[in-house]
Amino acid sequence: MKVALSQNCLVCKQSSNSAICHYCIADLTLFDIDRHHHNLMLSPKVSLGLTKVDFTQVMALADYQWPLSKLLTGLKFSKHIPNAHALATLFVRHCLSSMPVLPQLIIPMPLHKNRYLFRKFNQSIELTKQICKLTQLDMDTSIISRCKSTPAQTNLSAYQRHKNLCNAFEINVAAQRRLKNYRHVALFDDVITTGSTMNGAYHSLRKHHPSLKVDVWSICLTLAR
């Protein structure tokens, strides 16, 4: 029976019965999640690029590369929601489907309030929403907030980023109380580069809940070259 082709692949634009066609999926170079027991910190390629972080677990779909980079920038700058759905589907299938224990909650990386009001869009929230739809996990966008407006991180050195982000997050009293209900959560960001943003958020969670297990997830990692 012929399958109805109702859409175009987001990558190659050919007719496809899924958001990314099976040819483009077959071309992707994804991390070997099973080999690293769902923790890419066990891969030297990854851990060598994340030497200034304190979290010990990280999981991502792939190195930051085409076509995932194209889908991520299309989501971030053009607010193209189908990209979020396609990336979340890949992430759930590749990273979460065989995970022995899933966290109770996903916390997407917040933008500073002023930046969010200006952009009215946070790609990490959009990706987390889609992951939660596919997994039935809960999302909480109000546990952590950014308390310091950090300048764009792109042009800063790793050390400057680290310093900048050390005290950049806060958890208000109501959120601290809510946090105590959890034993295991995941922090989610679209891309991890030096890991310093994640590290800041990780520390703010553990400061208020030292025994909390915090997984660190992203779609892509920028591997040290």
Ligand SMILES: [Zn+2]
């Ligand atoms: Zn394709």
